[in-house]
Amino acid sequence: MAPWALLSPGVLVRTGHTVLTWGITLVLFLHDTELRQWEEQGELLLPLTFLFLVLGSLLLYLAVSLMDPGYVNTQPQPQEEAKEEQTAMVPPAIALRRCRFCLVLQPLRARHCRDCRRCVRRYDHHCPWMENCVGERNHPLFVAYLALQLAVLLWGLHLAWSGLHFFQPWGVWLRSSGLLFATFLLLFLFSLVVGLLLASHLYLVASNTTTWEFISSHRIAYLRQRPGNPFDHGLTRNLAHFFCGWPLRSWDILRAEEVEEGGSSQDI
Numbered sequence: 400m401a402p403w404a405l406l407s408p409g410v411l412v413r414t415g416h417t418v419l420t421w422g423i424t425l426v427l428f429l430h431d432t433e434l435r436q437w438e439e440q441g442e443l444l445l446p447l448t449f450l451f452l453v454l455g456s457l458l459l460y461l462a463v464s465l466m467d468p469g470y471v472n473t474q475p476q477p478q479e480e481a482k483e484e485q486t487a488m489v490p491p492a493i494a495l496r497r498c499r500f501c502l503v504l505q506p507l508r509a510r511h512c513r514d515c516r517r518c519v520r521r522y523d524h525h526c527p528w529m530e531n532c533v534g535e536r537n538h539p540l541f542v543a544y545l546a547l548q549l550a551v552l553l554w555g556l557h558l559a560w561s562g563l564h565f566f567q568p569w570g571v572w573l574r575s576s577g578l579l580f581a582t583f584l585l586l587f588l589f590s591l592v593v594g595l596l597l598a599s600h601l602y603l604v605a606s607n608t609t610t611w612e613f614i615s616s617h618r619i620a621y622l623r624q625r626p627g628n629p630f631d632h633g634l635t636r637n638l639a640h641f642f643c644g645w646p647l648r649s650w651d652i653l654r655a656e657e658v659e660e661g662g663s664s665q666d667i
Contacts, residue, residue, distance in 0.1 A: 409530040413464055416528070417457060423582055424453050427555060430579045432562035449554060456551050459544040460529070462537075469520035469535030471503050507621065508630075510611060523609040533610075539642055542604060545597040552590040559583035607637040 428434050434446050495504040498511050498518050505511075510522035512532050521535035533541045562579050603613060607630040616622040622629070631637065639645040 409464070412528065412530045413461065416460060420453060420457050423555065423586065424450070426578060426582045427558050427562075430562040430576070431564070432558045432579075434558055435562075449551075449558075452547065452551050452554070456544065456547045459540060459547060463533070463540050463544050464529040464531050466531075466537050466540075468515075468532040468537045470515075471498075471501075471505060471509055471518040471520060473501055473503055473517070508609070508612070521609060522611050523603075524611060542597070542600050545593055545600065549590065549593045549597055552586055552593060556583065556586045556590055559586055604641045605634050605637055607631050607640070 428438070428446075434449065437443070437445050495506065497503070498505050500511050500513070501516070501518055503518055505518055506520055508521045509518050511518045512522065512525050514525045515532050517532075519532045519534035521538070523533040523538055523541075525532050526541075529541075531537075559579055559582050563576055563583065567575065599610075603609060606628055608628050612619060612622060612628075632640070636645070
């Protein structure tokens with residue numbers, strides 16, 4: 400591996416997340432929190448459970464960050480394969496577009512990510528904290544990661560609060576608990592952000608839409624002239640399809656007029 404590859408944004412972001420995660424965990428164990436009290440009393444079940452949850456959230460983060468989010472195949476496709484893909488992904492009334500950047504045929508709901516320089520199926524967004532796109536393949540894992548991360552953050556927030564003893568003199572308290580208080584504020588901020596992200600993604604999943612479609616429906620050819628969300632099949636079916644891969648009805652509900660805009664990938 401070339402030396403500069405170690406300084407790539409993805410490596411730096413993932414290393415920073417890993418170091419921050421274990422750094423906060425270490426602070427919670429070193430201060431007089433419930434974790435340390437349980438450890439001193441020989442009650443190891445809850446500390447070990449907390450460690451396993453932290454490890455699980457970190458592994459989920461790395462899985463989402465490193466996996467293929469659903470890149471569209473960039474290899475030239477024979478005409479038969481391209482036709483087969485079009486039939487499988489979209490109704491005949493909606494023509495596949497060719498991306499102006501990577502020149503692949505984009506399935507419906509795919510979009511080109513300029514950060515990843517690839518087209519992603521069922522594109523949701525590019526996550527800078529992951530340094531990866533969230534798309535068709537890793538979106539369910541992303542939601543699972545947010546849920547587990549929120550549980551860990553809220554538990555960590557409670558543990559940090561349990562170690563803050565405000566009855567001490569100000570100078571003594573600052574020396575003994577200043578780092579723990581900073582950790583508490585950091586955990587509070589992260590809990591707020593992750594909680595809002597999880598709530599928004601659960602709403603989007605429940606209605607079978609994506610962040611990109613929700614924000615930019617006025618720019619997307621297959622959505623902007625439609626009064627509602629054509630992908631919504633009801634709460635139960637949407638959740639079953641997203642988390643379990645259960646098939647939905649055919650794309651025939653999207654029979655629409657073909658919009659010619661020079662094959663630009665900016666609108667889809």
